[in-house]
Amino acid sequence: MRDQPPSTSDRQAELKDFPRSRRARVKPEDVGLPSSGRRRVPGLRREELAQLAGVSFTYYARLEQGYSDGISTSVLDAVARALRLTGEEHGHLLQLAQPTRAGSPEPDVEQVRPGVRNLLDALGAPGIVVGRRRNVLGWNRLATAVFGDLSHLPPHQHNWARQVFLCPATRERFVDLGQRSGTSPAPPGRSPGRSAVKRSNPAWPWRPPGLILRQSTAEPRRVR
Structure with a gap:
């Protein structure tokens, strides 16, 4: 038995x-x-x-x-x-x-579409593709020179909000961060449209939930 x-x-x-x-x-x-x-x-x-x-x-x-x-x-x-x-x-x-x-929806895995990946590589300016939860999904060589190299970080740290609020080197690159930090941080320039990112679960709500980040020397801060 x-x-x-x-x-x-x-x-x-x-x-x-x-x-x-x-x-x-x-x-x-x-x-x-x-x-x-x-x-x-x-x-x-x-x-x-x-x-x-x-x-x-x-x-x-x-x-x-x-x-x-x-x-x-x-x-x-x-x-x-x-x-x-x-x-x-x-x-x-x-x-x-x-x-x-077993019966739950497939996890929400965002991926950069191949065409956007090619465009990013050919772009003559710093380019970053950011997902709905501010996860950095792709970047080109010029973006690495401007914002730092994320490839040396663990995957769970490939998040724009985390970098802006918790990474001193990234924070130093923004002269007006004190005015921006009360809102959801986004890379400079225009954000890509929804079609730039391929998602496994299109029914997932577009608006990301509130994210709470705690700095080592500061009170918890909510990103809207």
Whole structure:
């Protein structure tokens, strides 16, 4: 007699294998890490992936052991970004880790359309594509020179609001930040239209929820 239904056992087995196989696809040099010579297995190490995602190593290790109890959706989202999952793969990870969400909508994964990506690369000026929650989805070489290189940061820090409010180097680039900081920060210039970003869940509400950021030396601040 089995202690667990076969479906639960199968789900746990796949939960072990799925993030592990996707982790093997990510090369250290792809995320700005040194390759450090020959590795026994391809891809990132567990501790590197956890650090890249900005999550606890213990949480991520438990995930690859097939245990997802107590792991929040935000942690799973951060892991999905670090693993560079597609929208479909992201949804599959959530269903494996949180089977009670099986009937829920596919996660809202924003991607830059290929045509916009090409335009961004060919643009003769700094260009940044920002999503609805101020996540920085794409940038070109000139934007790196002006705003700094986000590629060296963990994926969960690729957020314009986070950079403007919590990154001293970014704050120094804005002479009138004190007048702007009470409202939702946006990169200089015109924001791209909705069609510039490809979303897996078009029914997701356009207006982003309020975001609270806490500075180390300041009171909580709400971004509208």
